Amino acid sequence: MSVDVLVVGAGISGIAAAQRCADAGLRVRVLDRGRRIGGRLAARTAEGHSVDLGAPYCTVSDDRFRAVAERWIERGLLREWTDTFQVGGPGGLGEAKSGPMRYGAPAGMRSLVEDLARGLAVEQRVVGPIGSGAEVDGEPARVVVLAMPGPQAERLLRDHQAELAAAADQPYGAGIAVVGRFAERTWPEFDAAFVSDLPIRWLADDGRSHGDGAPVLVAHTTQEFGAAHLDDPDAAIAPALDAMRLVLDTALEPETVFAHRWTFAQPTAGRERTFLLDPETGIGLCGDGWSERSRVEAAWLSGDDLGTAIVERLA
Numbered sequence: 001m002s003v004d005v006l007v008v009g010a011g012i013s014g015i016a017a018a019q020r021c022a023d024a025g026l027r028v029r030v031l032d033r034g035r036r037i038g039g040r041l042a043a044r045t046a047e048g049h050s051v052d053l054g055a056p057y058c059t060v061s062d063d064r065f066r067a068v069a070e071r072w073i074e075r076g077l078l079r080e081w082t083d084t085f086q087v088g089g090p091g092g093l094g095e096a097k098s099g100p101m102r103y104g105a106p107a108g109m110r111s112l113v114e115d116l117a118r119g120l121a122v123e124q125r126v127v128g129p130i131g132s133g134a135e136v137d138g139e140p141a142r143v144v145v146l147a148m149p150g151p152q153a154e155r156l157l158r159d160h161q162a163e164l165a166a167a168a169d170q171p172y173g174a175g176i177a178v179v180g181r182f183a184e185r186t187w188p189e190f191d192a193a194f195v196s197d198l199p200i201r202w203l204a205d206d207g208r209s210h211g212d213g214a215p216v217l218v219a220h221t222t223q224e225f226g227a228a229h230l231d232d233p234d235a236a237i238a239p240a241l242d243a244m245r246l247v248l249d250t251a252l253e254p255e256t257v258f259a260h261r262w263t264f265a266q267p268t269a270g271r272e273r274t275f276l277l278d279p280e281t282g283i284g285l286c287g288d289g290w291s292e293r294s295r296v297e298a299a300w301l302s303g304d305d306l307g308t309a310i311v312e313r314l315a
């Protein structure tokens with residue numbers, strides 16, 4: 001039986017779009033190439049602790065997303081982490097800076113996407129180039145959604161949909177997450193720091209964001225350093241550890257350490273509109289690139305807005 005909506009991409013934006021369509025009674029299928037869903041909210045579990053490899057937290061400002069976040073909070077999937085991060089650099093940790101409340105996920109940010117996806121039909125598949133209309137690998141649908149970074153959508157569209165491919169394309173920066181697990185906490189108490197003048201731009205105490213106290217630190221490289229190490233992410237480990245030592249002014253010796261590569265970590269420029277739904281082909285585009293600033297919340301809103309537009313189109 002053919003479906004109404006085929007969603008390619010099971011990150012938070014694709015799942016939000018799929019959920020909105022399914023809630024309206026449309027037949028929906030979601031395809032993702034990953035072994036697990038969640039996209040850039042990936043997490044890896046070791047010794048009972050789930051480490052966030054992509055977004056370590058989310059912020060909440062829109063009322064629609066707040067309603068979703070509150071349900072997660074009630075059920076213990078999301079928790080208030082902190083509204084204060086420090087700045088850091090080669091000279092160590094500096095002043096504390098207050099901002100919006102940051103929410104962490106005790107079981108990893110991926111658990112939020114898995115929760116949203118409950119009841120949806122999700123299939124593991126690497127999708128190839130899209131044809132001249134709304135179809136995926138030869139399978140037609142009334143609407144096809146590409147919920148992924150712009151450069152990935154561009155690749156799927158460029159053979160048969162040049163105009164849409166151009167609309168999808170967008171510059172993205174790269175990044176590498178370096179995760180170290182330690183025997184114990186030997187560093188000064190902090191939640192996270194925005195880092196300058198080093199190969200890393202962000203350093204967080206993952207045990208504090210998850211609330212389980214696991215002795216795990218996560219650093220994200222700068223875009224430039226990440227791009228230079230995409231071919232060999234393990235080569236980023238030693239410089240990232242050196243940078244962590246400087247920021248925390250501590251002789252860190254991890255028990256285990258690994259690097260995770262993000263070829264398309266976050267867009268370097270935003271957009272004003274939150275999605276695109278091409279009236280002629282029935283192809284829709286959403287994701288964190290369809291927002292002024294790449295955020296978990298913005299990706300959810302983009303998918304939810306596209307889902308609403310699809311429901312209106314197919315009503």
Ligand SMILES: Cc1cc2nc3c(=O)[nH]c(=O)nc-3n(C[C@H](O)[C@H](O)[C@H](O)COP(=O)(O)OP(=O)(O)OC[C@H]3O[C@@H](n4cnc5c(N)ncnc54)[C@H](O)[C@@H]3O)c2cc1C
Nearest residue numbers: 009011012013032033039040055127148287288295296299
């Ligand atoms: C290192 C890092 C740090 C971040 N920090 C923060 C933060 O602190 N706060 C915050 O709010 N946000 C942060 N973000 C951004 C946040 O993670 C993203 O905005 C959000 O997760 C994007 O979701 P998405 O659904 O748009 O895309 P994605 O999560 O990338 O989902 C796209 C999906 O499409 C699938 N896909 C792609 N091509 C194909 C294909 N051909 N066939 C099948 N499937 C395909 C992929 O497997 C993936 O699952 C961070 C991101 C990174 C990488």
